[in-house]
């Protein structure tokens with residue numbers, strides 16, 4: 001019998017569990033064996049139970065579940081800054097032109113590595129990532145150590161990857177095999193229709209049927225700005241959510257990226273079907289798309305997670321920034337400083353994101369039996385002193401540079417801010433070389 005190595009994350013100042021009671025332990029330790037959390041409790045007691053374990057001292061650090069980025073386009077790190085001061089429609093025009101130039105399979109792989117590295121260093125351990133060339137994208141992200149949820153992307157026109165509809169469907173049918181060959185931490189099968197505007201109703205129906213066959217999850221852009229809603233009505237006669245409902249997509253509890261402009265009946269329909277919203281307030285504010293009223297969505301019963309979107313619209317993949325923007329925007333929109341708590345925002349960035357992916361039994365909280373997706377935050381910094389409430393500190397004071405250690409499925413992928421699986425200099429150099437700019 002093989003006995004898996006045991007690691008003790010010893011004597012954390014706070015363990016923010018995000019369990020169903022929002023338990024926070026002080027001066028506590030967490031034990032990992034293989035990929036699984038096997039113990040959690042008072043520091044000295046726990047340490048005595050595992051005399052031979054490797055010990056990582058976390059005095060003056062906080063541990064919490066790794067952040068879940070519920071909507072992003074990681075390889076678009078290579079497109080950072082290409083579309084400034086434009087709305088969604090202007091953005092798509094500029095981005096698609098640059099994609100045609102540099103985002104071939106190799107560019108996707110290089111961009112995925114850069115995006116995964118940026119994510120992990122910022123405390124994101126899981127990303128729902130929609131992009132072209134899914135095999136190269138997935139391989140790149142997994143090599144860096146990310147739990148990378150991706151799958152085939154669909155347009156009803158050739159798109160920057162120049163695939164026909166039949167080729168897309170073929171790629172999707174082969175995706176389970178491709179995914180298992182690439183390996184990496186467990187992720188669900190995922191299908192990614194781009195948007196109800198860019199995928200015809202007939203094709204959306206085909207994707208829904210395939211998702212049922214494969215037991216895949218679905219993510220799709222929806223209702224990002226008012227013009228998108230209007231253009232969808234012009235093109236297909238119905239608003240995005242109506243189309244997703246009519247084509248069977250909504251029955252599959254999709255992760256709706258953005259979901260900014262949802263009327264009351266749409267919200268009730270999404271809630272009744274179990275749909276989720278990936279709230280991307282940084283991107284929505286920068287593109288002036290609008291402000292999703294997530295307090296209302298949550299009241300309506302919609303699961304809300306947080307996303308950064310791609311770096312061509314929000315310019316970075318920093319979920320600490322997204323948490324703070326989401327908290328402040330919700331209060332501003334509701335004209336109420338108590339509209340949403342820091343605790344609710346931390347839950348949106350962790351367990352609620354995991355729930356949206358159908359993974360809340362596996363990740364999203366620190367509990368015995370769950371996979372060890374864990375980040376530590378160094379608290380010995382002037383801007384983090386003193387702490388009256390750890391959730392408030394995480395949302396309103398901490399930043400990505402405070403993330404020190406990162407574990408994904410029990411593997412330490414960031415050790416004291418250094419990646420363990422890849423050479424960061426090589427990743428940055430290859431990205432610069434591919435884009436063709438000299439730094």
Ligand SMILES: [Zn+2]
Pocket residue numbers: 071072073221257309310
């Ligand atoms: Zn997007």
